[in-house]
C-alpha cells in the first residue's frame with residue numbers, strides 16, 4: 001500500500017529535514033523551510049517478458065529499436081550563422097535549451113534577433129517574464145525586429161505558458177527568464193531552487209511530448225556559473241553562455257553542453273547601437289588589434305572547430321618590491337609562472353626579480369598548452385625589448401626540461417594562419433606538418449637566437 005509522509009525542505013538549497021527548521025544548516029537561509037508531502041510507492045517487480053509492472057499495476061509498453069519510428073528531424077535555422085553554428089546547425093525541434101550570462105550582456109537582445117529571424121519560417125512565442133510588453137516593443141523597434149508571426153506575452157505563470165503552448169502549438173517558445181516564472185500552486189518565490197526545478201521539468205515535458213523547442217534564459221551567479229540546481233543542467237539539451245568584454249563590445253556565445261552539437265563551439269557578435277551584429281571574420285578583427293611590438297606574440301588555439309588567432313602580450317619590468325608581481329588575464333596564472341621558471345632555470349634570466357604582466361587579446365581564455373611557446377616568446381621579447389619578426393606565430397608545448405614538444409592537429413591552425421598572411425611559424429623540432437614556412441626549435445636555449453641582445457648561445461654549453 002502506498003505510504004505518505006511529510007518532510008521539510010529548504011526552498012533555497014533543497015536541504016531536507018524531517019522537522020521544520022528556522023535556519024537552514026546548509027545555506028544559512030532563514031525561514032526557507034517548506035512542507036513537502038513525499039509519496040512512496042513500492043515497486044512490485046515484473047517478469048522478464050519485455051514488460052514491467054509498477055505499483056499502480058500499469059503495464060508499460062516496451063519497444064525494440066526496430067519498432068521505434070524514426071524520421072530525421074529538420075533543424076530550425078535562423079539565418080544568423082553565428083547562432084546556428086553554435087547550436088550545432090540550428091535548433092532541434094523539441095529541444096530544451098538554456099541561454100545564460102551576466103545581466104545586461106545581451107541575452108534578450110540576441111534572442112529577439114533570433115526570434116525575429118525564425119518567425120520568417122516558424123511560429124514563435126516570446127514570453128517576457130522579466131520585462132513589460134512596452135519595454136520589449138521598445139527594444140524590438142530599436143533593433144528593427146518587428147514581425148507579425150512573432151507573438152509576445154509578459155505573463156510569468158508557467159501553467160498559463162504551458163497551456164497556451166499546448167493549445168496553439170508554436171514551433172518555438174522563448175522564456176525570458178526562467179527565474180521569474182512560477183507555478184501558482186507552489187508557495188515559494190519565483191527563482192528558488194524548488195520553483196526552478198519544477199518549472200524546468202514541466203517545460204521539459206512540454207518540449208518532449210509536443211515537439212516544441214523551448215529556449216529559456218537563466219541568471220548567472222557571482223562566481224560566473226549558471227544559477228539554479230545542478231539538476232537543471234542535466235535536464236536540458238543544451239547550455240549556452242553569452243560572455244563579453246566591455247572594452248570591445250564583443251559578445252561570445254559558447255556551448256558548454258549540447259546534445260545535438262559540438263562542445264565549446266564559439267559564435268561572435270558585436271553589441272552596437274542597433275542590437276547584436278554578427279562578427280563572422282573574427283580573426284580579421286582579432287588581428288587588426290595586434291601590434292607586432294616588443295612583448296607581443298601571435299598564437300592560435302582551436303575553440304570547438306574554429307581556429308582563433310590571438311595575441312599574447314607580456315610586460316616584464318624590474319620589480320620595485322620584495323615580492324615580484326604576476327598579473328595574468330586570459331591565461332592560467334600558474335602556467336605563466338611555470339614558463340617563467342623554466343626560462344629562468346635554463347636561460348639564466350632572473351624573472352624572479354621582475355614583475356610580469358600577461359594578457360590575451362579579445363577577452364578569450366587560452367587553455368591549450370600549444371600556447372606555451374607563445375608565452376615564453378612574449379616574456380623574452382618584452383625582457384629584451386625586441387619585437388619578433390612581423391607576421392610570425394608560435395605553436396608548441398614546453399616541457400619542464402626545457403624541451404619543445406610538437407602539438408596535435410596543427411594543420412587547421414596553419415591553414416587559418418596562411419589565410420591571414422602569417423609568414424613564419426615557430427614550432428617544435430619533430431612537428432609533422434605540410435607547411436614550409438616553419439622554423440623549428442628543439443629546446444628553449446635555441447629561442448635566444450631570435451633576439452639580438454640576448455647572451456650568445458654559449459648558454460647551451462653550460
Ligand code: TYD
Pocket residue numbers: 101102103104105106107108109110139142143271272273274275276
Ligand atoms: P539585454 O539584452 O537587455 O541584456 P540581458 O537580457 O542579458 O540582461 O541588453 C542590455 C544592454 O544592451 C544594455 O546595456 C543596453 C545594450 N543595448 C545596446 O547597446 N544596443 C541595443 O541595440 C540594445 C537593444 C541594447
Ligand code: MG
Pocket residue numbers: 107108109130176
Ligand atoms: Mg534580459
